[in-house]
Amino acid sequence: MLKSNHPELTTWIKVPENSDFPIQNLPYGIAASGDLIFIATRIGDTVVDISVLVDFGYFDSLEIPDLSIFYEKSLNELALLPKNLRIAIRERLTEIFSSSNMELQGNEEVLQLALHQAEQVQMLMPVQVGDYTDFYSSIEHATNVGKIFRDPEKALLPNWKHLPVGYHGRASSIVVSGTSIHRPKGQTRPNNDEETPHFGPSKQLDFELEMAFITSIKTNLGDSIPVDQAEDAIFGMVIFNDLSARDIQNWEYVPLGPFLSKSFGSVISPWVITMEALEPFRTKGPIQEPEVLPYLQIKGDHNFDIQLEVAIRPQKAEQTIVCQSNTKYLYWNMAQQLTHQTVAGCNINPGDMYASGTISGPSPDSFGSMLELSWKGTRPVKMKDGSERNFIHDYDTITMKATAQKNGVRIGFGECITQILPAK
Numbered sequence: 505m506l507k508s509n510h511p512e513l514t515t516w517i518k519v520p521e522n523s524d525f526p527i528q529n530l531p532y533g534i535a536a537s538g539d540l541i542f543i544a545t546r547i548g549d550t551v552v553d554i555s556v557l558v559d560f561g562y563f564d565s566l567e568i569p570d571l572s573i574f575y576e577k578s579l580n581e582l583a584l585l586p587k588n589l590r591i592a593i594r595e596r597l598t599e600i601f602s603s604s605n606m607e608l609q610g611n612e613e614v615l616q617l618a619l620h621q622a623e624q625v626q627m628l629m630p631v632q633v634g635d636y637t638d639f640y641s642s643i644e645h646a647t648n649v650g651k652i653f654r655d656p657e658k659a660l661l662p663n664w665k666h667l668p669v670g671y672h673g674r675a676s677s678i679v680v681s682g683t684s685i686h687r688p689k690g691q692t693r694p695n696n697d698e699e700t701p702h703f704g705p706s707k708q709l710d711f712e713l714e715m716a717f718i719t720s721i722k723t724n725l726g727d728s729i730p731v732d733q734a735e736d737a738i739f740g741m742v743i744f745n746d747l748s749a750r751d752i753q754n755w756e757y758v759p760l761g762p763f764l765s766k767s768f769g770s771v772i773s774p775w776v777i778t779m780e781a782l783e784p785f786r787t788k789g790p791i792q793e794p795e796v797l798p799y800l801q802i803k804g805d806h807n808f809d810i811q812l813e814v815a816i817r818p819q820k821a822e823q824t825i826v827c828q829s830n831t832k833y834l835y836w837n838m839a840q841q842l843t844h845q846t847v848a849g850c851n852i853n854p855g856d857m858y859a860s861g862t863i864s865g866p867s868p869d870s871f872g873s874m875l876e877l878s879w880k881g882t883r884p885v886k887m888k889d890g891s892e893r894n895f896i897h898d899y900d901t902i903t904m905k906a907t908a909q910k911n912g913v914r915i916g917f918g919e920c921i922t923q924i925l926p927a928k
Contacts, residue, residue: 508527536627537626647659718857745770
């Protein structure tokens with residue numbers, strides 16, 4: 505049998521050209537069809553109810569201790585399965601849907617129950633996010649921010665190359681793609697010479713192009729995860745739009761960091777792309793100089809070559825692509841991020857979410873936020889309809905995409921979409 509990520513693998517389900525979801529992908533998500541909510545995977549434009557496959561015995565050959573996990577309304581329990589069982593499930597799905605396999609192809613009873621057209625289902629939050637950490641792991645982004653707000657000659661703070669900087673964010677306001685977000689209100693101080701701040705809607709609403717990983721294990725308080733074992737504790741990845749109110753952030757972040765400016769809404773793509781699907785796209789990351797401390801040192805390739813894109817669509821207008829970046833630019837990789845998160849003894853749970861921080865590349869068109877693209881409003885970004893953007897306007901729709909391509913195989917994440925509505 506061909507391995508699940510083999511380029512020559514084909515399926516009997518129709519897959520449109522350049523689909524994000526070939527049989528080599530097999531992501532996981534939570535879908536709703538009417539009153540039915542189910543754990544799903546996707547091939548092409550077909551969403552598969554995995555619980556139906558369980559009902560009809562297609563997973564009986566697997567040594568899964570409790571099949572009830574496939575009837576949950578989140579992926580947390582599935583993520584908690586040992587890695588070898590998660591791989592076995594993936595291989596079984598590959599087997600069932602591969603072109604040469606006839607187990608399911610002619611079973612009309614099962615097909616009618618299990619297969620749904622993607623446009624006929626609603627995608628829900630894939631996991632219940634108990635805790636959320638936002639990192640700051642792109643050296644280009646951190647350098648740009650330092651140049652904008654501090655001395656360009658000392659853009660990076662002294663700790664930045666020694667540890668993955670991060671903060672604990674608000675889990676309750678992470679929402680799934682398609683959810684609209686209202687412009688936040690808060691305190692700002694437009695003129696730094698003023699003593700009294702203003703209150704009102706943010707005038708500098710921004711997107712942040714990020715990816716996030718989701719953990720798959722439960723640890724005890726006091727435990728830490730060695731860096732060479734960290735990837736075994738990661739279930740998969742999603743696109744993450746970390747919406748930010750820059751003017752609120754600028755006033756509130758001293759001395760304890762972002763608060764209201766980051767807690768009003770973050771948007772994720774609905775399909776969790778597994779680490780197994782992303783395995784062929786490993787690549788080298790940036791050289792880390794000076795050498796990191798021993799607990800963060802790791803051998804091999806732990807970055808991933810995933811092409812990223814952001815588009816802005818003004819109301820009743822065509823969208824404009826404003827950014828194209830890549831996860832390979834991240835200075836700190838996921839293994840280092842998770843190890844640093846736990847090194848002091850912080851316990852983690854399946855379904856916890858860890859965002860990368862804004863992923864900016866070396867060229868101006870790869871900057872992953874409006875703060876950088878417009879250089880804090882001094883270089884307006886032109887839209888196709890002739891309008892300009894320093895930051896995000898009301899009724900703008902932000903669409904993020906992520907795809908990895910190699911040897912004729914394209915693994916995509918779908919879309920991460922949100923429209924900004926006026927402040928309530």
